[in-house]
Structures are given as structure tokens and as C-alpha cells.
Amino acid sequence: MSTVKKTKGTGKKPVKAPKAAVAATLKADSATSNGNAADNLHIDSNGQTPGVRRRDFIHIATVSFAGVGADAVAMPLVSQMSASADVLALASIEVDVAAIQPGQSIKTSWRKQPVFIRNLTPAEIEEANKVDVGGLRDPQTLADRTKPGKENWLITLGVCTHLGCVPLGAAAGEVKGEYGGYFCPCHGSHYDTAARIRKGPAPTNLVVPEFAFISDTVVKIG
Amino acid sequence: MSFPWAQEYKPQGTVSKWVDERLPLPRLVYNAVGAGYPVPRNLNYFWNFGVLAGVALVIQIVTGIILAMHYYASVDGAFNSVEHIMRDVNSGWFIRYAHMNGASFFFIVVYIHIFRGLFYGSYKAPREMIWLLGVTIFLLMMATAFMGYVLPWGQMSFWGAQVITGFFSAIPLVGEPLRQWLLGGFAPDQAALNRFFSLHYLMPFVIAGVIILHVWALHIPGSSNPTGVSVKSEQDTVPFHPYYTAKDGFGLGIFLIFFVAVTFFAPNMLGHPDNYIPANPLSTPAHIVPEWYFLPFYAILKAFTVDFGIPFTGIIIIEAKLMGVLAMFGSILLLFFLPWLDTSPVRSGHYRPLFRKFFWFGLIPCIVLLTYCGGKPPYAQWVILSQIAAAYYFAHFLIILPIVSRIERPLPLPNSITEAVTGKPLETAAA
Numbered sequence: 001m002s003t004v005k006k007t008k009g010t011g012k013k014p015v016k017a018p019k020a021a022v023a024a025t026l027k028a029d030s031a032t033s034n035g036n037a038a039d040n041l042h043i044d045s046n047g048q049t050p051g052v053r054r055r056d057f058i059h060i061a062t063v064s065f066a067g068v069g070a071d072a073v074a075m076p077l078v079s080q081m082s083a084s085a086d087v088l089a090l091a092s093i094e095v096d097v098a099a100i101q102p103g104q105s106i107k108t109s110w111r112k113q114p115v116f117i118r119n120l121t122p123a124e125i126e127e128a129n130k131v132d133v134g135g136l137r138d139p140q141t142l143a144d145r146t147k148p149g150k151e152n153w154l155i156t157l158g159v160c161t162h163l164g165c166v167p168l169g170a171a172a173g174e175v176k177g178e179y180g181g182y183f184c185p186c187h188g189s190h191y192d193t194a195a196r197i198r199k200g201p202a203p204t205n206l207v208v209p210e211f212a213f214i215s216d217t218v219v220k221i222g
Numbered sequence: 223m224s225f226p227w228a229q230e231y232k233p234q235g236t237v238s239k240w241v242d243e244r245l246p247l248p249r250l251v252y253n254a255v256g257a258g259y260p261v262p263r264n265l266n267y268f269w270n271f272g273v274l275a276g277v278a279l280v281i282q283i284v285t286g287i288i289l290a291m292h293y294y295a296s297v298d299g300a301f302n303s304v305e306h307i308m309r310d311v312n313s314g315w316f317i318r319y320a321h322m323n324g325a326s327f328f329f330i331v332v333y334i335h336i337f338r339g340l341f342y343g344s345y346k347a348p349r350e351m352i353w354l355l356g357v358t359i360f361l362l363m364m365a366t367a368f369m370g371y372v373l374p375w376g377q378m379s380f381w382g383a384q385v386i387t388g389f390f391s392a393i394p395l396v397g398e399p400l401r402q403w404l405l406g407g408f409a410p411d412q413a414a415l416n417r418f419f420s421l422h423y424l425m426p427f428v429i430a431g432v433i434i435l436h437v438w439a440l441h442i443p444g445s446s447n448p449t450g451v452s453v454k455s456e457q458d459t460v461p462f463h464p465y466y467t468a469k470d471g472f473g474l475g476i477f478l479i480f481f482v483a484v485t486f487f488a489p490n491m492l493g494h495p496d497n498y499i500p501a502n503p504l505s506t507p508a509h510i511v512p513e514w515y516f517l518p519f520y521a522i523l524k525a526f527t528v529d530f531g532i533p534f535t536g537i538i539i540i541e542a543k544l545m546g547v548l549a550m551f552g553s554i555l556l557l558f559f560l561p562w563l564d565t566s567p568v569r570s571g572h573y574r575p576l577f578r579k580f581f582w583f584g585l586i587p588c589i590v591l592l593t594y595c596g597g598k599p600p601y602a603q604w605v606i607l608s609q610i611a612a613a614y615y616f617a618h619f620l621i622i623l624p625i626v627s628r629i630e631r632p633l634p635l636p637n638s639i640t641e642a643v644t645g646k647p648l649e650t651a652a653a
């Protein structure tokens with residue numbers, strides 16, 4: 001190889017002699033083994049034939065080293081996309097629910113997502129409890145989704161578990177769907193009075209966020 | 223590049239000779255879209271749409287870069303900055319309407335371009351690579367248009383972003399974290415808007431790069447033609463310039479007439495009025511629909527409403543949501559396999575009686591129906607129609623096409639392009 005470089009350096013028209021020398025080296029090399037000429041240029045001075053060559057080690061080591069380095073650089077490039085600290089730091093919210101009459105609901109916002117707080121009527125509670133839980137797509141009882149003694153307070157994210165629209169049914173006059181709970185107009189998911197998925201493409205019930213009553217009428221979400 | 227009789231670039235003046243020896247760019251252009259590129263003599267107007275797509279991309283890039291000079295990617299400011307472009311910036315309304323409708327016309331042109339490929343069998347050997355790159359461009363365009371539509375931060379922008387990133391949450395286990403990673407939060411917000419702007423600016427240039435590969439791949443076998451018969455001699459071709467520069471120029475004029483007519487007289491015809499309401503994260507519009515060019519795929523998404531599982535056991539193998547998303551992406555990814563699904567050696571639909579029937583009476587009505595249903599609310603009758611049409615769509619490519627290719631008896635092909643055009647056989651000695 002080095003011979004080739006040298007001839008390039010000497011001027012426009014390479015002199016005959018070095019060219020011939022290269023050819024001679026190539027010839028000599030191919031004579032020593034069965035491989036092709038290009039491969040043989042890498043044979044070390046001991047005249048070992050290919051298979052595992054000493055150079056392989058340095059090739060693998062170099063590529064591995066560069067690979068680890070590339071991974072290390074890729075990590076921040078990928079992780080910068082994840083929610084940043086200020087997005088994650090959204091505090092929990094406290095909501096006074098005293099004014100919500102049975103049958104009414106309110107929408108509020110938590111972590112930039114809508115939350116439904118619904119005061120179920122006795123009829124709605126009864127309807128939710130009548131359902132055979134085993135036959136549901138996402139089997140849960142109303143009790144699983146509310147706090148003991150506060151079964152009338154159904155608190156869920158207002159985010160359809162299909163593709164994330166806000167279902168209708170929380171504001172006065174909105175359609176509540178075939179099961180009297182919520183209806184997502186985007187692709188037709190129907191939720192019942194426990195906000196469980198009953199019909200349509202959504203895979204799971206509306207999500208119940210972490211919440212606790214910190215007094216009789218104030219609920220803390222998050 | 224393609225045929226031995228291609229005219230050679232001969233620089234005349236000293237300057238062009240000087241340039242040609244150092245950077246043969248004029249030579250490249252001459253061989254690509256000049257007299258040095260022989261093209262079948264019988265191309266019809268469907269062959270205009272590749273050039274038109276290129277023009278549409280240039281229109282998008284020019285108007286887009288201007289919009290970016292006045293646009294402001296912030297959840298509080300984006301909507302107002304677009305209104306500022308519309309009301310205050312000199313000629314801003316024109317630039318924005320041109321960009322908005324430019325996107326629609328880009329898709330119209332590309333859909334006709336794809337239609338041409340489907341009917342005339344342009345995806346077949348030796349042009350598979352052109353087709354694969356084309357489908358790639360189509361996917362990139364869809365991503366670009368989606369992210370652009372989010373930028374004005376109106377109601378459809380916001381809820382489109384919510385629903386489309388929601389597709390990713392259908393993926394088992396990693397779906398929801400992946401969605402939050404894409405959005406940089408729990409719902410579309412500042413982080414999402416900013417990165418969509420960044421990517422919306424970048425992607426058209428990626429598309430331009432893939433177009434270069436697409437055209438490069440085209441120039442190896444050269445264009446196909448309405449007969450699908452390969453070029454046999456010089457008589458079958460004419461030089462691209464002046465013949466097709468003229469024909470494409472004429473087509474471009476017609477295209478621009480339609481484009482400016484819509485841009486000036488009905489600029490919001492293809493859009494949705496809800497996107498003139500600022501984004502409200504607490505309230506989804508009663509009926510959200512994507513832009514018209516996504517409707518067929520949206521209909522396929524909506525066609526899957528029940529889980530697929532073992533009946534009466536409650537065991538769900540695949541959720542309706544995941545199925546819908548897979549089918550929607552699948553309907554496009556399917557096109558990557560088309561060159562190997564259609565095994566008939568005859569390219570043009572003109573000479574394939576059975577293929578042609580399924581094409582006109584099956585595939586085309588099916589796509590029209592999907593487009594129509596995609597824009598409808600999810601009521602039972604539309605869902606059922608979408609299901610039928612979606613089933614046909616997949617059956618057409620996966621079942622009908624392979625079978626038709628096997629059993630069909632094609633009509634006799636002309637011996638050459640020249641014979642098809644003039645009725646006289648090729649003069650073999652003349653070339």
C-alpha cells in the first residue's frame with residue numbers, strides 16, 4: 001500500500017519502476033496463500049495465512065469502542081424527547097366538590113389532561129352494580145373505582161382510552177351514550193355509569209387517577 | 223445513462239467546457255431532464271404528475287420558509303401568529319393559503335401519480351426500486367402534512383395531534399411510554415408543538431433527498447409507458463427536451479390554473495372550520511376528522527370496533543384498538559409488497575381484461591367508499607360500510623391480485639411502442 005502512496009507523491013506520471021514493484025508485491029503475496037490479492041496485503045510479517053488475523057483484533061476493538069461512544073452520544077439525543085422536569089413537576093390539585101349535585105359532573109384539568117368529577121345518582125349507582133362484571137372488556141366493579149363510603153364520587157381522566165379524545169357526557173346537555181355514562185364521539189366508544197368501556201374501540205375503562213378525600217368535600221387528585 | 227442512442231452533452235463555449243471539466247452539473251441536468259434523456263414517444267398526460275409533484279414540493283418549501291419567518295411555535299402564540307400572517311403580514315394571506323392548499327394539491331397530484339403506477343403496472347420489474355422509494359416518499363409526506371397541520375394550534379390541530387400520537391399507545395407494553403416520549407408530556411403541549419415545528423421544517427428536505435434517489439432509480443430503466451411494452455429502439459423514444467419539457471410545461475399550466483382558482487376563490491373549501499377555533503385541551507370538537515387526504519386510512523382505523531379473541535372465553539388475542547392501528551399502517555405498508563404480489567408479466571392494465579375489471583369495479587370504488595366513510599361520524603351504517611370496504615382493500619392486494627395474475631389470459635401486446643402508435647412495425651434497420 002505504502003508504495004502506491006509514494007508514487008502518487010512523486011508527480012503526475014509515475015515512473016515505471018515503483019509500479020512494477022507494486023505488481024511484484026501483489027504477485028508474491030498471492031503466491032503465498034489461496035486468498036485474493038487484496039486480502040493478502042494484510043498478511044503480517046510472520047507470513048501467517050488468513051483465518052483469524054492479528055489485525056482483526058484491532059478492527060473489532062476500534063469499531064466496538066466507536067460503537068459504545070455512539071451509543072453514549074445517542075442517549076441524550078433520545079432522552080431529550082421525554083417529558084422535561086417542569087412537565088413532570090405539575091403538582092397535584094385540590095377540588096372542592098360541595099357544589100356538585102347528584103347527576104352533575106364537572107371537568108377540571110390535571111397534568112394538562114381533563115378530569116371528570118361526577119356525582120352519581122342512586123339510580124346510576126344501581127345500574128353500575130347490576131352489571132355482570134365478568135362479561136366486561138375491562139372487568140372492574142364500581143367499588144374498585146371509587147372510595148369506600150363515597151361510591152357516588154366517580155373521578156376519572158376525561159381521556160378516552162382509545163385515542164385520547166375527551167368523551168362527552170360531563171357537561172349538561174351532552175350525550176351520555178348507550179350506557180348512560182360517557183360517549184366518545186371520535187370513534188364511538190360508549191362508557192357506562194362507572195365509566196367502564198362497554199362498546200366501541202377503546203380497550204380499557206376511563207382511567208381513575210390517584211385521589212383521596214382530604215375532607216368531606218375536598219378531593220385531592222395526584 | 224439509459225439508452226445507447228441518448229444524445230451526448232457537448233458543451234459549446236469555453237465557459238461551459240471549463241465548468242463541465244470541473245463539475246459536470248449541466249451534463250447531469252442534460253442527461254436527466256434534457257435532450258440526453260430518451261423517453262417513450264407515447265406517454266399520456268398521466269405521466270405529467272411526477273414533475274407536478276416536484277413542483278408542488280417546491281411550492282411548499284418556498285411558501286413554508288416564508289411562513290416560518292412570521293410563525294411563532296408556542297401554545298399561546300401559534301394560533302395568533304397564524305392570524306397575524308393572515309391579517310397583518312403583507313400578502314401573508316396569500317402565502318398561507320398557498321401553503322395550506324398546496325398541501326392538498328400535493329396529495330391530489332401524488333394520488334394521481336400513484337394511480338398511474340397502479341393501473342399501468344409501473345411497479346413491476348425492473349422498476350421495483352422506484353416504487354419502493356415512492357411509497358417511502360408518500361409516508362414521509364403524510365408525516366410532514368400531519369405535523370404541519372398541528373402548527374396553527376387550532377382545535378383540529380390539537381385533537382389531531384392527540385389522536386394520531388394515540389396510535390402509538392396501542393402498541394403493547396411500550397405504547398404509552400412511547401407516546402409520552404413522542405409528545406414530551408402527557409398530552410400535546412409546548413414540547414410537542416415545538417418539536418413538530420422543527421421536524422416539519424426538516425422533513426421536506428428529507429423528501430427532496432428521497433426524490434433524488436427516486437429519479438435516479440427511474441433513469442436506469444427509463445420511464446414505462448401506457449402500453450407497458452419496453453423500449454426496443456430509438457424510434458420508440460423522443461428526447462425529453464423539447465418534447466416532454468413542452469408537454470410537462472403545458473400540464474403545469476393547467477395544474478396552476480386549478481391551484482390558484484382554489485387558493486383565491488375557495489381557500490377553505492378543503493379545510494375544516496373547527497381549525498379556526500383556538501386549541502382547547504378540555505373539549506374535543508363533536509366530530510373530529512383529519513384532512514381529506516387521510517380519510518381512507520382513517521376509515522380503516524375506525525372499521526375495527528370489536529376485539530379479536532376466542533369467542534365465549536373472554537380471551538382477547540388482539541384488541542380492537544391495536545387492530546385498527548395495525549390495519550391502518552398495514553394498508554400503506556402493503557404497497558411495499560405490491561411488486562411481488564402482482565406476478566403477471568404484463569404491465570399495462572390495458573392488456574389485462576380481468577385485472578382491469580377488479581381495478582375499476584373493485585379497488586377504485588372501494589377507495590372512494592373509504593374516503594367517504596372516513597369523513598362520517600362513527601354510526602353503525604358507516605362503520606359497516608367501512609368494514610366491507612376495508613376488507614375488500616386488503617383482499618384486493620393480498621388475494622385477488624395474486625390469483626388474477628395467475629389465471630388471467632392477457633390480450634396480445636403490440637410488438638413495439640412504435641407499432642402501437644403508428645400501426646406500422648418497427649423499421650429495424652433504420653436505427
Ligand code: HEM
Binds near residue numbers: 289367370423425426
Ligand atoms: C412536503 C411539504 C410540506 C407539506 C405537505 C406541508 C403541509 C402543511 C400543512 C398541511 C400545514 C397546515 C396549514 C394550515 O392549516 O394552516 C402547514 C403549516 C405550516 N408549514 Fe408546512 N408543509 C410542507 C413544507 C413546509 C416547509 C418546507 C416549511 C418551512 C420551511 C413549512 C412551514 C410551515 C409553517 C410555518 C406552517 C404553519 C403556518 C400555517 O399554519 O399556515 N412547511 N404545512
Ligand code: FES
Binds near residue numbers: 161162188201202
Ligand atoms: S378516541 Fe375515543 S373512540 Fe377513539
